[in-house]
Amino acid sequence: MRFRRTAVVLAVSASLLAPATAEAAPSGGAPPGWVTLTESSLEGVHGTAPDVTIRNVLTVTAAGTALRVRLSNPFGATAMTVRSVWAGRQPSTNSPALAPGSNHRATFGFRHTVTIPPGASVWTDPLPLPVRRGDHVAVSVYAPGAPVDDHTFPPPATDTPGSFTSAGPGDAGADESGSAYGPFAPGVLWWTDAISAVSPARGTIVALGDSITDGYNAFGGGPRWTDVLAERMETLPPWRRLSVANAGISGNTVSVQPNPYDPTGQCCGPPAPVRLDRDVLSLPGVRYVLLLEGTNDLGGGDNAPPAPAAQVIDAMRTIAGRVHAAGHRIVGATILPMCNAAGSAKEQARLAVDAWIRTSGTFDAVLDFDAVLRDPADPTVIRADWRTDCYHPNAAGDRILGDSIDLKVFAR
Structure with missing residues (x-):
């Protein structure tokens, strides 16, 4: 157990120093200690994003720290510019409100914005957001004008992925109260296709x-x-x-x-x-x-x-x-x-x-x-x-x- 803990600490340090890059080679994508906590495979591109913030909600399947989020543009014909990303814990799937103090603004190689070329993906830098299995992670993405690479399906009733949309315009990612967002859209996710963390x-x-x-x-x-x-x-x-x-x-x-x-x-x-x-x-x-x-x-x-x-x-x-x-x-x-x-x-x-x-x-x-x-x-x-x-x-x-x-x- 001592060796495992040491490996995890080194993995976090290495990632904090690494710049944001496009999706890694198939054989890896992260140092030892990282695992994928949840995924929602994107299926196609449907239009262009309006001037709103999308609060994507996914449920993680294991505990972890130093959480990272992957955003992808696999089907867009043009690059997508992500102006802001926030991630926090959502106590209830029925509400866009987040646990106070849990919402953190993400960076990409220490930058708040990132441009993702067509066919590429990027991971955020690690966030100080510990999670347990079953926690709902809300990833708020502001990317007006971006091609909408999405995942849409009629979902099951329990712990279904989905999203909230802000009334717009502008970046509502920092809003922990949820007051900027409308009703839950079950089974609809934009751009967010994986969450990983350092995990036991x-x-x-x-x-x-x-x-x-x-x-x-x-x-x-x-x-x-x-x-x-x-x-x-x-x-x-x-x-x-x-x-x-x-x-x-x-x-x-x-x-x-x-x-x-x-x-x-x-x-x-x-x-x-x-x-x-x-x-x-x-x-x-x-x-x-x-x-x-x-x-x-x-x-x-x-x-x-x-x-x-x-x-x-x-x-x-x-x-x-x-x-x-x-x-x-x-x-x-x-x-x-x-x-x-x-x-x-x-x-x-x-x-x-x-x-x-x-x-x-x-x-x-x-x-x-x-x-x-x-x-x-x-x-x-x-x-x-x-x-x-x-x-x-x-x-x-x-x-x-x-x-x-x-x-x-x-x-x-």
Whole structure:
């Protein structure tokens, strides 16, 4: 424990001396001791920011100090100039008010403003803001005229990411009372895509997936399955705990193909292999990747036909190879039932992919989510009391998934 504490102190000192830079190489992004406490993968660019401040709210999944925030401009055709960023703790998700004295103005290489080129990301300098698992961190960003790189999805009811917008114009980041802001917009985030800190957690699990990971339609008053996993991590001894970063995007595909739902691709993010570096491998402290994706490929839509099993398998194999090459472990989860008739081409493709996930040896471990949620009387569907629709578990189903994960999978 003494060695660990020393490493953490050195990591903080090194970062305080480092200038703000664009996103780091996939193999790292921070000195030892840093982990990613939360993530919200950006999915597209939608217009230009008005003269307002956006107070983004994310829930962290582990304790930490020397907190840093990552802002990204992955899809903007022009540079974005960030004029001001503040970060503080939010006692209640129902209010934009912050805990008195917790709000701190961020710097980038000791500067208050930063310009982020198209396709780039920047981290703030460390902030004197300690957090515990479950704390809500409010990141207030003032970047009028910037391209709006966002994350937007119909969210679950509990601990959902979201934002408040100031009445404008001007910079309202310093307002701890929350009086400058309007109502909460659940599931809407601009520019803020990750928070990291120096943490006693030994690393980060990044859940790479689609709407089932993102939390779409997880109705019923409970958290997403990734949040359940984070809750359970808190029950472990401190030296075994891991943070959980949610890299789910609704509508996303695991293979490189046109998006089934949106010909512009703006709703659903780049395919998983395209976004793997930015959304997974560049994050600090990555130790495991948990892959649950393929439903949208196999299901197809108006803009793309159903993908064959071989296409999905090849994409998963490629992702696993890149994760291993980066020095991380990868856990594969089987694809959930999709209401396709027994014997149909879609159901046969799903069963083929799941059989490959279970038996190929490509993954370091397998979570059989299909077996957990399928209806014993009709294995082509999720059990009725655990689903919202054909593709998505409800909050009860998410709780079952999160509780079903054997934590020993993450013991190495």
